[in-house]
Amino acid sequence: MIVKAAVVNAAGEDYTLSDLTLSEMQPDEVLVKMVASGMCMSDETIRKGGTSSVAFPVVLGHEGSGIVEKVGDAVKGFKVGDQVVLSYAYCGQCPSCQTGHPSVCDDWMTLNFSGVREDGSHTFHKEDNTPVGNFYGHSSFTSHTLVHQSNLTKVDADADLRLIGPLGCGFLTGSGTVINGLKPEVGSSIAVFGTGAVGLAAMMAAKIQGCSTIIAVDIHDSRLELAKKLGATHVINSKLEDPLEKVKEITAGRGVNYSVDTTGVSPVIKTALTVLAKGGVIAPVAVSRNNIEINLTAELTMSSKSMIGVVMGDGVPQLSIPQLVKFYQEGRFPFNELVKFYPFDDINQAAQDSAGGSVIKPILIMDESYTASSVK
Incomplete structure (x- = not known):
C-alpha cells in the first residue's frame, strides 16, 4: 500500500x-x-x-x-x-x-x-x-x-477526530501530571511554570481538581491572558515580576502546595521548587538535558518538600483519553x-x-x- x-x-x-x-x-x-x-x-x-x-x-x-x-x-x-x-x-x-x-x-x-x-x-x-x-x-x-x-x-462516534489527537500526548501529559501525579486536594494551591500546551493542560486539570489558587507563570502576556480565560486565578509575567516574591504575596507568605515546571530551564525549575510551601510537591515534566543543584537538607528535608517524576501524565491512555473527551464535552477542559x-x-x-x-x-x-x- x-x-x-x-x-x-x-x-x-x-x-x-x-x-x-x-x-x-x-x-x-x-x-x-x-x-x-x-x-x-x-x-x-x-x-x-x-x-x-x-x-x-x-x-x-x-x-x-x-x-x-x-x-x-x-x-x-x-x-x-x-x-x-x-x-x-x-x-x-x-x-x-x-x-x-x-x-x-x-x-x-x-x-x-x-x-x-x-x-x-x-x-x-x-x-x-x-x-x-x-x-x-x-x-x-x-x-x-x-x-x-x-x-x-x-x-465515541460523535467525537471530532480533527480535534482530539493531541489528547494522546501533550494534553495527556499536562492533565495527568496533576490528576494522577500530584493529586491536589480541593482548596489547595498550585503554580504552573510555562503556559504552552502541557502547562495549560495542567492548569485546566488543577481547576477540575478543585484547586482554589492557580498561578500561571510565563514571559508572554498573550499566553497569560489565555491562562486567565482558562482558569488561572493569578498570573505572573516573570520578565516583569519576581515569581518568588509574587507567589509569597499571593499566598500570604506560605508558598504553594504544588508546582509544575514545563520549561526545562534550570533557573525556572529551581524557582518552581523554591515557591513551594512546607510539605509541597514539584513535578518537573519537560524533556530537558538541564540540571539543577539542590541542597537536600535545606531545600527538601527540613521543609518536607518532594520532587516527583511523572511520565506521560502517568496515564493509561485507554482510560485517560475518554475521560479528557468527557471533560471537554462538559466544558471543563x-x-x-x-x-x-x-x-x-x-x-x-x-x-x-x-x-x-x-x-x-x-x-x-x-x-x-x-x-x-x-x-x-
Missing part, C-alpha cells in the same frame, strides 16, 4: 512529503486511516537531532486520530469504522503495566523509540526499499499507518482554545509557527473530507 507521509531524512532537515510503501499488516496490528495529528515539541526535538535515540530517516508524529480500516486476526476490541486516538505503546505484561503504570513500561523505550516493530521489521519503506523508521510504535504524520493494538484508544489547524501539506509552516511560539498546538489535517456528527 502506498501512503503519503512526512519524512525527516536527516537531523535538522525539514519534513519532506513522500510516497512510502506500507508493509503488510501483522496479526496484532490495525490499519488506521489518519484524519488528523497534533504536533508536539517532542517531534520538533527529534527533527532537530536533539536526541540520539531515534534514527533517520523517520516518520514522526504521535498525537494522531483516525478511523480503523482493517483489523489483524489477533486484535480484540476494535472493528472497521471505529474512531481511534493514537498514543504510546506498552507491553502490558511487565510489573509497571500490570499495576496501572504503562508509561514506565519496562520496554517503553524499545517499543516507542526503536523505529521498528518488536520483530525488528519496518512498517515504512521508500521506493528504493530504504527502510524508514516509525515513532511511538506507529507514526501519525502520514495518510495511513499500522498501529499495534496497545497504541489505540477507541472514542476547553483545549480547543489552544489549537490551530493546518493542511497536511503545510507541515513545515506548522512546525515553524509552533517553534516560534505563535501557535500553542498545531493540528495537521490529513483527511479534509472528514466530518463528525458532533460538528454543526
